[in-house]
Amino acid sequence: MFGFFNGNEKPVESNKTSEALIEVQGISKVYHMGEVDVHALKESTFEIMEGEFVVILGPSGSGKSTLLNVMGGMDSPTSGKILIQGEDITTFSDRRLTRYRRNQVGFVFQFYNLMANLTARENVELATEICDTPLPLDEVMEKVGLADRAGHFPSQLSGGEQQRVAIARAVAKNPLLLLCDEPTGALDFETGVKILSLLKEVNVTYGKTVIIITHNMPVGAIGDRVIRMRSGEITENKLNESPVNPERIEW
Template identity: 60%
Template sequence: MSKILLKLIGVNKFYHMGEVTVEALKDISLEINEHEITVILGPSGSGKSTLLNMIGGMDRPSAGSIFFYDRDLTRLDDQELTLYRRREIGFVFQFYNLIADLTALENVELAANLVKNPLSSRKVLEKVGLAARKNHFPSQLSGGEQQRVAIARALVKNPRLLLCDEPTGALDLATGQKILSLLKKINEELGTTIIIVTHNSAISTMAHNIIRMGSGKILEIIANPHPVPPERIAW
């Protein structure tokens, strides 16, 4: 039986803009099991990226609790939260955020140096299919290759949780399918828990669990007993 990796209880997030209060998240409660793929689905402004930032320790909720296993992230100070992000979380974004004057290998090695027991940078690049491109700079790589470097950079820390914010948003269909297949492979071979945030409903079919959001609320949580292979997904 899977253990609960994340548990959110009554999470709210408010932003004050002058005299106006914006409710970005409204009473979010959910559980995410380890070793599963979860897709958080919703249109722009639904709160999905804000929720990902809370889970990843990049922002704090205005109210409520977030547990990573038995650890209440809302009680951590800034230094403890930084260590949580560094040791437990791998981040993959729509725009790759690679350092332009470092090679693919050097970008991955930079992340590896942040943790005590990283995976091999060269072996991780091999796993994402870029062993032959390790000495190329980002400007010499295609968009799909840059996204694979970004995934390798997140993966080299051997995180227990991989957070992906629109990982295929800047890619064409064929390249996007390859990236999703790679994420599926990482989940199956390494047991990494993966959360993907997207507005693309087709991608949700590859997940074990689907969370639909709207206007800062969870509208529906769906268990998917038969995930679709990523190579069969089209949009």
């Protein structure tokens, strides 16, 4: 129903390679709240290969959103390095970081974070307008199944549709990696599954590295790699030999 996702039982192929796209080395993040220091991330280290579909699992407060923000260049770590294709983004200037966000990262947020006074299509256009190698806008709208809703404002769309706009906005930039912060968190089960399927499809069709963070344990089953977090630390980082199709999971 999403245009390019056929939704059959065919096992999903992975297009991951053996090259590390992201190397996170001893990353820490401390928030100073008055007199108290909150350690949101503690010396975390891991690698993510190009083309992987990664699920980061953890309860709320485990530091996963902080990790995602730091990887996306939206926040800066207190210490440690993050190498993206060998380049340490923690040393980037503000200008360089902006360019990194502009061309290499696509974000999908839990609450969609669309601009209320722009239509669905314009929200996507907002992103493609400034990046170097965007995908054809209409094609992306078509693929997320929103071709006929493109002229609607966010308030006229359902939650699932809004999240599809957000995914289209992230994908259309043609980024290196897609960072999704609880993309199904605000959605009902069925819509959530459809969104996950869409993200998986993006991973397969476009070969994009996709990183999803969620507190929803069953979602872990669909990842090529599953990273578990607790209290700011990585407690497990394992490769999943047989990721399942999103349509087959339940919560």
